[in-house]
Amino acid sequence: MSVRAVRVLRLGAVPYAEALRVQERCVAAARAARGAAGPGAALVAARRGGHITFHGPGQLLAFPVLDLRQRRLPLRAYVAGLEALVLRLCRRLGLRSARALPPPFTGVWMGDSKLCAIGVHCGNHITSHGLALNCCTDLSWFEHIVPCGLEGKGVTSLSHELGQHVAVSHVLEPFLDSFQEVFECTLVSSEEPGD
Template sequence: MPPGAVRVLLLGLRPYPQALRVQERCVAAARAAAAESLVLSEPAGPVYAWGLRGAPGPAAAAGLRARGAALVAARRGGHVTFHGPGQLLAFPVLDLRRRRLPLRRYVGALEELGLRLCRRLGLGAARALPPPFTGVWLGESKVCAIGVHCRSHITSHGLALNCCTDLSWFEHIVPCGLEGKGVTSLSRELGRHVPVEHVLEPFLDSFREVFDCTLVFSEEPGD
């Protein structure tokens, strides 16, 4: 790949655990050869995932499973959230040491990525809020959640953007552990159906700008 390029893997509709496994292979490649990647996928089924701040209790977990959702532990920051069809998952696997980018500034860069995407789509009111309200917000509702992991300067996980997500799945949890805050989608805010595939091009344009890189498309991490 050209120096400074980021490999893009467009997984399409894929079960969440499979996307995580592809991400882990990219992390291994980044540690071995300083190769950076961006894994993009749309979850094929409903999943509740939680980060380092704890899993739902047994009763809550049973209730979520009864609704037909899978439960997955993810090695990232943050509380329980929902992933499902109509949502764009982006896992940047980047070397923060090579980029001279502190972790907090990296999270800010992901927020800026989400803000630029929203502006490209005509949602100029999108904003970022101070911690603990990480993510991209429209009014009092979050349209893009962020949760990252970083080990040995290599990032994983990233962001989840609600494009045409069925938001009713969020009603059964406290999304990201934030009481009193709502969840929205691009489709709801724009008043029209916005599928994941329609967001990919403006998302990638925003990624190029924020991380000042070229993108090389690939089907597999080792290609």
């Protein structure tokens, strides 16, 4: 299998609505490249799988914009790939008991607590949205919602599970390495969505 390049935009800490706008530009650029037509705590409607969730400081948000048809990757296999890359990262960090569960419990779990939420949208074979990995997230935000619509389940973070502060910056490079390994690609830094 040939290795494909995937551009990476590092936005840093930005409001979710801004990240969503950048993501929409990336999706439009991906559709245009293929020749397809493309169209604090804030409540933002998003076209992705799953129910309500929280995105905020201390989370690593990754929104891959990939053409699944070009990669010959079915949607369910793509979601499983996202789970696999987070599991690979967890193993690197020493969390051997992290696991993926069958739907509707998509994501990565530590016991009955979700460590990483996954919610994707796929339109015209192009993905958007993706995953939210709780690194050093203030977990009290989740007390105000039913995360992902799953009653009776908890939410956890890498910091909580490892018993030490784990910043997003600490896991970013191993996360990107895991992405390259699971999706058999090379990551290239980019400045703009259409680069």
